[in-house]
Amino acid sequence: MDKWGNNKAWFLVLPVIVIVAFSAIIPLMTVINYSVQEIWGPGQSMFVGTEWFKEVLGSYRLHDALWRQFLFSGLVLLIEMPLGILIALAMPKRGWGVSACLVTLALPLLIPWNTIGTIWIIFTRPDIGLFGKTIYTLTGVVFDHTARPLDAWITVMLMEVWHWTPLVALLAYAGLRAIPEAYYQAAKIDGASAWSTFFYIQLPKMRGVLTIAVLLRFMDSFLIYAEPFVLTGGGPGNSTTFLSIYLVKIALLQFDLGPGGAFSLIYFSIVLLFSYIFYQVLLRVGKGEKA
């Protein structure tokens, strides 16, 4: 191809570069800057090289938060994906029930995340909360997510599943509706059971949307902050301290900017790595899908 003689058009990209610089590049550079320095106060700092990285990577508290995070995201996927698909399969296909279901399902997605934490604090209280009170009446156990790690985990998981399964269900429903009627008719004629119809028609045809759902749910749950912060504040002890909560503790509450910066970069690399893996998987699925 011939090269253009006049390259002034490149100036049109300038606004984007400026915006991206302020929104992403400069903050990132600041974080990198922090991560290699010891900072005592304004103007008082010392270059320390990779010391913070070594410290953070060796920290058992980071390891614990990381495993907790993987456990959480893994459970989220294991519960929300099948549950979302089941809900989508159970939804009506036509009539007024469709709109009713869609609106009801979408409600949790519309509530501000801080509010969700608050809702669940009240919901699980053993004295006035519907859930806590019911558990207490039925089993005599005082449900307390502020004192018992298991209760805290149950509450966080319930909240997350209640909050985000609808998204999976909506995506799966969209995927199901896109399957032409002829596939079901052919399956009937071939004598396929409901299970084979699901396994050989519905599931393969939903593969595209389900991959997107897995990607979104993994990334979102990996970055979760507001709801567990409001609900448990990371406790009791450190039992629900996920990566983002731990990061905020170091960087803002203890004001350890150096380790905070190093931790941010490590967190960022993990997210980037998984985004890349999912992106590759998504691309491959797209290729196999040629209709």
Next chain:
Amino acid sequence: MARIELKEIAHSYLRNPQEESDYAIKRIHNVWDEGGAYALLGPSGCGKTTLLNIISGLLTPTRGRVLYNGTDVTMLPPEKRNIAQVFQFPVLYDTMTVFNNLAFPLRNRGIPEDEVKKRALEVAEILDLTPFLNQRAAGLAADAKQKISLGRGLVRSDVAAILFDEPLTVIDPHLKWHLRRKLKEIHEQLRLTLIYVTHDQVEALTFADQVAVMYEGEIVQIGTPQDLFENPEHKFVGYFIGSPGMNFLACTLDGNVARVDGTRIPLDKKTAALGRKARGKLEVGIRPIHLELSSKPIQSGVPAHVKAVEDQGSYKIVTLTMDDKILRAKLFEGKAVPVDKAWLVFPPQKTRLFADGRLVK
């Protein structure tokens, strides 16, 4: 294999059909013989697919009964009817190999695996699918996919009939011909009852021994392709079969002569006698190929003007006006085409009379 009988079938998609226009299928009563190759021909929306789905059991008709070899199957679901259906778009199980696709209907019916394998390999051989057996079905071309859909019907040795719902829509033109021939071959080899829905008359006429023409929820005529061409029993058949379609002119009867405004067209004695008995709006109809043209005034010739001549290669289509009426004639190579003024002859034995759209008889 089976002989399929439809008894007084009517179907409406509405829950409480009131008027005749609420029905997608108005009244269909006929028999599809064992081992016949039938085409169901008609324009979009005439109820072809509805009728096919009633035969296969995907739809239960509002009224009437469906019989296979004399057994009432009206209320049976498709999987109990031993029917196979090939759809407009290839329907495949993408994640399976070609072999597993072919084996699927048999495995679902609990047939022993060695029998499954034997049948699947046989059918693959007939359909030239053997080289692809171990490939994933998703990666194949549209014609191979459609052959797999067909194969899933053929593997079942007890299949009563195979129904085709415009199966060549997504196939490239040069492969259409090939697949159509394959279908004919399979029919000759296996002698299955085949019912083939299409809106393409060329497909219908080349595929089928018997063509059923559907129009607004009714079968208006069943016959061999030649029958449909030479003796259309309904105005729609005359208009739909043949290119261009039949010419129709509103007329009144005057003895053995049809009067179209001021023009007199002599009729066959028998036709005229039937016409006098018939009630309703009368029309004369003639195929463009039967209309004779002369450039000089001749006996019993009717004057007309030549409007346009389309050269189609081996024949020419001449558009003529007679008063304010438009007529088309088809002239084969070598025949002189009149310029400007022409005289038309309607050969009485080829000129038909229709009352309210139906042939007088």
